[in-house]
Amino acid sequence: MALQDFFSNLHLLVRWLHILSGIVWIGLLYFFNFVNLPLQASLDDATKKAVNPQLMPRALWWFRWGAMSTFVMGWVLFTLKYMYAPGAGFGPTSLFSTADGITGRAIWILMGMTFATVMWFNVWFVIWPSQKKILSGQFSGDTLTALRTRAAKASRVNTFLSGPMLFGMIAAPNYGAVNPLTLLVYIAIAMFVIKGAYALSTKVGVKK
Template identity: 65%
Template sequence: MALQDLYSNIHLLIRWLHVIAGITWIGHLYFFNFVNVPLQGALDDAAKKLVNPKLMPRALWWFRWGAMITFLSGLVLFTLLYMYTPGQGFGPSALFTGSDGQLTARAVWILFGMLLGFIMWFNVWMIIWPAQRRLLSGQVPADQVAAVRKKAGLASRVNTFLSGPMLFGMLAPSHYGASNGLTLLVATALGLIAIFWSIKTSFKVGTSV
């Protein structure tokens, strides 16, 4: 039946696009934070001058466009699931508000995930990429390079931490029934701990085969 059903087919395609773009985005974010930060600390200036102008523009292209497609496909997915009902049209669906008029547990999870995802998208497009573009094209005066680098690095670190709880917000809606202060708190704590552990570990692992 699903094959004949236009809504189901579009839904699956958008969901697939969303996840493959999300992997591209967050994969590069983790590359920057878990691989590139320790790597840059191990390179001398000459090696940095050789490697970074070739590496960074490529990696940043996949990173920022992955973020954009994840965000836009996420908004379409949200509209399809929570703001549209097949046969009835646009408006809050039964997944968004229950018969009592309250937000459903599923809606609470996805709003939590989308809030974090939106902050992350904002950081990419309004802070990290503008700063990196100016740094890589040599537009930043020498006395401001360290400050601009620090700002971009901080936004990237914030995004890395947010990604842990954010992913609970993406996965819980269709796989976990309950949502309350405690479940959100536990998801946030677990997500942050996983990222904290990964950052600490990134300085110790993979330095030899």
């Protein structure tokens, strides 16, 4: 990891940008689900009309571009770690597969990347298009309700996926070994914690 080693510096910078963007994205996802959801339920229509057109476009800008940056940096990071070796060029590296087949590390990261890519898809192709229509003010009644339900469902799916997704991200370089039981246990722990956070979100921080 010498200062003059271009590849190591590029790798560190991309990993840093990936995690920084991930904080922006997932931080806002948790804000929407654990703070804003219970808050909106307690506001009257007039307050919602005054607050949401100011709050939501700003929050959604950082949310969707945070998701895009995390996604792009994540795939670059995947290429740098698993599909490229300085001197040898492009192709699966020993981190991805060996003579014994695919590595535990690769299985963890592929699990994390699959979940995260579904989440990114939901942001750009379900949540944002629905929110854009909601914020345009052109829809009302059943159509508006359907748009809100669609966005809320995708957001809830993403919140649940975020737990196991993060296990995949951090287990890849730090844990390595994998078997179906390990995967299932960590997915279950993550889902359980997210469910607990939803339950907590309606109770904590409320002025009595």
